[in-house]
Amino acid sequence: MSVSGPRYRLGVDVGGTHTDLVLLDPADGALMVEKVSSTPKNPALGVLNGVSRFVARGVKPDDIAFFAHGTTITTNALLEMRGSSVGLMITKGFRAIQEVQAQARDGNLFDYFYEKPAPIAPQSLTREIPERSDYEGKVLLPLDHEAVRQAARELKEVGVRSIAVCYLFSFLNPSHEEETRRLILEEISDAHVSLSSEVLPRIREWARMSTTLLNAYLEPVLVHYIGHLNKGLDEAGVNTQQRFLMQSNGGVMPFSAAIAGGRTVHTLFSGPAGGAQASAHLSGTDAQSGLVTLDMGGTSADIAFIEGGAPLEVTEGMIARRQLDVPALDMTTISAGGGSIASVDGGGFLMVGPQSAGADPGPACYGRGGTRPTVTDADVACGYLNPDYFLGGAQKLDVEAARKALQVHIGDPLKMDVLQAAAGIRRIVDMRMADEVRVFAAKRGVDLTSYTLLPFGGAGAVHAAAVAEELNMQRILVPPRPGAFSALGLLCTDVVHDYIRSELKPLEDVTPEHAENIYAQLEAKALEELIAEGMQPENARYLRELDLRYTGQGYELRTPLDGLYEGKLSQASLTAARQRFDERHAQIHGHAAADRPVEVVSYRVRLRVAVPKYEPRETAPPAKPRAVADALKGGRTVYFDGKSPVETQVYERDGLDVGTSVKGPAIVEQFDATTIIPPGWAARVDTFHNLILEFART
Template identity: 70%
Template sequence: MVREDGRYRIGVDVGGTHTDLVLLDVEAGTFSVEKVSSTPANPALGVLEGVSRFFAKGIDPADVGFFAHGTTITTNALLEMRGARVGLLITAGYRAVQEVQQQARDGNLFDYSYVKPAAIAPQSLTFEIAERTDYQGNVLHPLDAEQVREAARKMIDKGVESVAVCFLFSFMNPAHEEETRRILKEVAPDLPVSLSSEVLPRIREWPRLSTTLLNAYLEPVLVRYIDHLARGLDKVGVRTPRRFLMQSNGGVMLFDAAASGGRTVHTLLSGPAAGAQASAYLADEGSRDGLVTLDMGGTSADIAFIQGGVPLEVTEGIIDRRQIDVPSLDMTTISAGGGSIAAVSSSGFLTVGPRSAGAMPGPACYGRGGTQPTVTDADIVCGYLNPDNFLGGKQRLDIAAAREALLRQIGDPLGLDALEAAAGIRRIVDMRMADEVRVFAAKRGVELSKFTLLPFGGAGAVHAVSVAEELGITRVMVPRHPGAFSALGLLCTDVMHDYIKSELRAFEDLAPEYVEDVFRALEEKASRELVDEGLSTDDATFIRELDLRYAGQGYELRTPLEGLAAGPLDAAALAAARARFDDRHEQVHGHAAADRPVEVVSYRLRARVTVPKYIQRSEPFPVTPGDVGAAETGERAVYFDGKTAVKAKTYERERLEIGARLEGPAIIEQFDSTVVVNPGWRGRVDEFRNLIIERC
């Protein structure tokens, strides 16, 4: 386990509109929350402002022993195409791999205006290098070192800021790629180099090249950001070496590890992963049939499924039409956030997103110069949000500005009043989120009727019950601090590194001793890297998996080996792995072929080092149920259907006692979010102060 020095631990989640921070007092077992406006031009500034607010309350920075950070810095850089200028070195004769890709086309096949995404490394910055290794790792043609030097000089002249190296079959023998990096460092010592044999030492040329290119494209962006943030933390007095960054797989890694060894691409889902990890860690007994999470922030809504207390995971994915094949939580994202801008299309239809008002200028009701109507503007006009109690009263919302924006941009063009326009926006965004959940569930064979919906993010709890109604879900669990839930998730995970080695062989020909040797080599590599990061290998747990497929298939399934052998792998363990693969194939694809030969494609290893976590403490139920009246603050008109005003009681969540029960319609307000309980639903406060909302 990572040892903990210091009384406090900080988790930070940077969103498109707000940056959320959680300060955990380890001794008292309590935590406090801060929420500041994000600073898109330099996200570190918002993080440092939030951290400084904790210290302004009397917290000593020297007592902070742990800092964990989830960020969208690499995701945004990719979406906005503002990464580094990348040069590519590739095996002679294969420079067209980036153009051909997989010979498949994404999107609508009948779209005659289809255009491929711009190449990360254009042909003008792609250099063929004479070298060749065969599929077994044997060198057929030695590396031409002079060609590498000449390519390096040309790249410097052309202003290349980062280099990707992807040679054929380097995952079987990385010697040529490693020698290429040594030569590049001689010519250009400060030029970052990403090797495919480190980023993704896995079979299949295009996914390996694409992932390596993305790493090279984003590494300088992440390095600059981490350097700026680290220096800022030093300046405000947070000097703990335990500074972690969230990864797409739901684990964390040290700042230094994030910018080395080809791990930058593992941060592309850093922000959304923290919330899914918190959901899995903090789910209640009533969620044992499964959870669907709805993380609705200022810019987007992220959806994930939790089954058996574990988030679903994938090893292949697409982000903004870019192939990236690293382990990550199985999530989907849509442009449905509080800041999503509503507009009337050229065809005269009401649309919501994908553009967002972000933190600056933000929704029209923020009063920062924004004139475009957003989902938040619609929420306030419909009565869901309190203009005088946003962020606990720290920010006043301008409802008149929201109405004006809705009328001018939506109402007047469509012949609607402000309320009808607002109701239309809400209906669209709720339906879009529900539809995305349906499609996501159908692809994974998930039956939603028994699932619990767990909303978080600043806007998640405002829309959750309406989305649940669309999905036929009858139970919603709102955590104690939904707006800061992802930040809390950073205090609920472990250090995790993933390793892979591809080697195509007939499974029946594998000797147990050989498989054990392959995994031992991966474990030794993982141990060396953990030691380099200052972590103890004594605390490390190694989790083994095989990628298996039936002979002739073009895809494989991850097959865990956990529990199959008490010691080194033996013939019985491999036979059990084969049976487990057949079962997995039946479960995922609806059929199996136990009589067919099987191939091993890759060996996978996950190294996990336990980190001290936030411990959720229950409180005893009172003898008599909590008095809900003590938390009541009044009532206001809410338009659930966009036409008829309904009087909804309002409550202060911090004053709702354990066991308190309330009936919808109701609005529960707190510093970091607002919870809406629709008519026909009721809520209760459980022993962890979660709000459980169920259909009457």
Template identity: 35%
Template structure:
């Protein structure tokens, strides 16, 4: 017997895997003050279900894999340790300066993110390691000890040590640690060269500070949990899930506590990958929809995509983690009408209290759950396994007052509009998450899980163009299922910045072998078989002058050096082109960081045990029905998931209910019960991602909201590609550029989060192109200008405009404006205090055609460059 545990804000989910392949699901209430209490209550419930005492259960259990939100909650709620920071003299304010960017450029009253460590606890000491690892200034031990005594007087319980270029030479950090231990023998200590031995100083200091901030609280929780388990059984049976989707022993999880932040959604992605693989699906989009948010992850080739950095609660975490795209759209998301008369859903949530209006706990705002209840998609008497009774009249009143009446719609139309908008938000999230990875979501299946996903999965998949939806029998607790199916995994990284052509491959081999040995040793120490250990080697690479890397596989290290470099370069060019649709074969390639993932699988757990029975077709004559709105009100067949045995099939419209989730089948959808209990839904109708019809300002507010979401996601994607591919620090660091979409009449209809002064002038630039070229604008054309008298700002800001046609009709203009460091003015950058005329700033560019029907005008481009 093995048990996977996922602690959430409201419920703690447990999945029990028996040796015969049977999977059991349990839910118990979480206990936020001490989550270990709720976990033990859940384990006691499992024991009771098997007629055992807790001691007997824990003696029978072979393994417990535990996912916890303690680290995440500690950060979000700002309840972490009192941390002191020791850093290189002159760099203590880096934690507050961050990356020099304002998170919301349009919020003039936005306060800066409050530092995790206040300035009086951030102390610099004289020392300096150079970029090549050599010592420039020895560590001043006397100054260090003075700083440590000051921190001791302030009651510091945790310390972070982050010296410049310590990833190239950790000697000073190790020397500092020895002194720290003398003054703080019991303190939690984080060293940056251990937490994140990588280039990019803010990434390293932020991640190290986070580790020191959440580590003590996570340590207290896991120590308490370990002690409680030890009172009843063997505490060594416990592993903790990490944000990379792998598991690690308790002591490693405490030392590198930052790797537990955002570990909950990682379990869901791992569960989706495992569940999909059981029915032969290796490319799936995982859709985890709960009460507050929706988590989207991509599984390609059986593996979830991994990101190497992410912001959480305003702080950068630069460790490998499963790439989760989170949307503020869940069952509790609130629907409202904005001042422009457009229907909005989320990101505000009703939460558990007061919750949706139908809970009867005082909530007055309509939510996605209320809309589903109004439309008959949910059974008010069986919500959450019958633990909660829902009041449909309260839902109708809320939808009527807050959405239907302001928009002049019926209650039914308003409720259906809420589901259309939230489905579109999720569909756009899927498009953005997949397209920015160079992937077409239509080539994937969807794995829907979490309490609310089954209700909207068919609708969302159809909108994206996905043909197949999978719903696992453990869908409501799939994160716990994934936690139980994780590998024991260690991720290592080390920056080694060097041009590929001059790279010392022998040094690369030495560094990678050292990381591999470290991972193998830890796995073997934890009882993993050496024969089952897997090694994955990657390199973070980029073109010269870019600052965002692309992670690519490293070829076999035993190749001859010239062939290895050639294949490595090919891997990078190919992956870059997959992401951004072009490559620069003549550009220098830079290696930035080496990565090694060393893992070993836990003993295989069979999927849910299936029950065999001859194929059965259910149809509309099924005796259990209720009135449901699916375009029209009609009697729809209602099934319980237990009615579906292997080979059972039903055609939509229909609803399949289980204790903790509801699955809605659209008209023409066909659901089949696969071996192992998977519900496989083949959609009867999917939409194309191409243009489908006519949209006008006279369209209904729901349609306008859907179109607006789609256009905004395109503008954001434009900005993301610009950011990650540009070779100017003005653009990729300072982000002095903007992207937007204009309609055919040059009205601004969507924009990325660019520079406000840019965005307001872009429609005028579009009008200047129309005025200059009139009807002489064709598909494939592209225009450039910087003239302030034609919608430009100052001359260094060059605007590029590409018209978009449909059936020879000008429909949109996509626009990009970016600052250039020098456009030929009297002073570099164009800022010339002695300027007396515009030409002193540089070259003044009127609207010019730089691409003619798809062909670049090389002579003109050469002149401009």
């Protein structure tokens, strides 16, 4: 069947070491995968290098109809504190909020030398503006226009071009903040202005201010990056206007939305969200019954839980010790990647991370000048990785360089040989990932023995079996393209925007008409932005939620309203919402208080616009399957325990037909990843070409 016009859909995930690209042809479901080195100084270059690889393989750039991108550009800018200089305008008399914050502290409660993170907008760049609205949004003191202009001029004088505006109760009445932006832009035409009433229009002053400051700090970084990437795509001939960024909530948003309306903070977990979304969309019954995802790349390992076919979500969180209260997939990240550097501390103990060799110079075995031993060097020394087949043979690994780095920096100081040093590094990183999963599960009351571990990323399937054994997990699912799984996740999601408005009121005092009016305003704003982004309104769905709490509580629960109304809310809808809240409270916290009054804290709307997605295709076992021996590439000596050599058969994954099985010890190699099947494990290929590993020891 011939297809005319643009047809390809491209997903791109930029990691710390490699940039992964997946190109989908919806006509036949075929996937093309490219993996190139990341370019940390300008990540857009790595993306464009990958696109040029597809062009070299015969793909016409103007045939790419859809471009979706997961990026760590804002995350890395925050971690490395290289965002923009930020000014803050705040209601007069409240400049200390950023210093006091929420009075909570992270880390060791007994640390006498504890210090809070340096403020994003120091007191020298904070300006108090005479204005005031009350808790109902009524104006008590008009905005002082001249004070705003004077503050803008002073900030301009010292080079500030990004300004956060956070006035009291602006989430109920944003007029003063909106007027402030107009005045700022009259004084500084090229300013980036982040309004708390747009970034996070909800209660809790510090959370709202912190999130707004983060947006102001990072927006110029993202705008510059998107501008550079847009220009590069245009010059490369990728003319599609359907260009999207992955958000922390697992949905995508157009490039245009990312640089307007205070949405930069929604990209802070953009990178790892793609893999979690792919896990939920592509794993079928496993996603329904429970998955633990392990995305182990070059710099870090990201962990998420999938329950009931969807990733768990949170609305409050921390990143780099800073409060960030936006909807995000519930994930945790640790410094346990292939590029994590091993070292011996002052007490003579072996450590792995948090520093990473990254893409430049990379692990010692890459031969790019790196001399410090990494997890990848340990994997090479133990025989897990084929030095002649890394990235399908596109990159050769220097085994001797890896062994030398391990001996000099680990073996000699600890009086170990190379294999003991390598085994120790692997043991530490595997235990760290297992411990993080164990704690994550304990907080959510999950029985891991009934869950399936889904590893991906370049190193995930290398370490998955060891992590599973630590957790007593019996089943592992390795997807067909684990090394590019996060990039594939960008082709498995919808356009999603979240909207919120806080208004404290007892639920019994809320009329259906009042609630319906608030939802109508939020949905009208969503529709306006949808049209401005060039999306089709008829494809939109609106999902409503209430944030509810028992009166007197200091926290609330998101309570979905789906199934509780038709067309418009009724009194029965609100009564049912109360009952659903009680049930959710009992499920999450183990108890409910049906006799206590309930308070509405916030109204939420999620806009979802469906876009075509990648759908896996089931394949029946062939009538005459190829013999497993046909996929055998040879053998390799592997040190599973760091001591005893084990002759291990090596298979090419593409040579394994549906329904075939392989018993460990074995290694399955493919272009983008390596899967280790230790002794006691067995693997089979299911009808979706997943590799299912099961613990078989008797």
